[in-house]
Amino acid sequence: DTGVSQDPRHKITKRGQNVTFRCDPISEHNRLYWYRQTLGQGPEFLTYFQNEAQLEKSRLLSDRFSAERPKGSFSTLEIQRTEQGDSAMYLCASTPTGASYEQYFGPGTRLTVT
């Protein structure tokens, strides 16, 4: 399977703990995106990378959130001092740079903060 993969698929954590999610994009896809989807809503953009450079961050991404994409391959999204409001599905998507506009999504990581 050469699709976008995300790990873990589910994470339950206590409020105040730190969590880190990983996304492995489709090989050779230069762009990688993170979205957050709360129950019953559409995904909301968080941030994106062109290779290893983080080019845009949403205002939704508070200082407790940080994302990296070392070497332009996999990416990690870390949430520090989690809050109950962080409970959501975190989606990763990748796309090649160029004329193709399709983003390929991973299965997501469901975070529950208790």
Added chain:
Amino acid sequence: GDSVTQMEGPVTLSEEAFLTINCTYTATGYPSLFWYVQYPGEGLQLLLKATKADDKGSNKGFEATYRKETTSFHLEKGSVQVSDSAVYFCALSDMIAAGNKLTFGGGTRVLVKP
């Protein structure tokens, strides 16, 4: 900023019925328009897309036409099947202004009964 509005669900239909899901958008640039589908327990998948005015996207019997004059991209299918039960998301991306990030509507849940 960019935004997408789609009809709220759930939409409940009988098999072989006609399906329409309305979607309208607001964008400052020249967006591409998409319909994504999320089947139960699965990740987001691209259903169809249109990249300029009057383009018609089609796939799996679904169609949508990019109407710039009405800023709409309504999804239609002439005869639905039980397997079409899913959540459908309308989305746009503006390659020039916003790095190809996707802006989603809130989603419409469709339930097709045999």
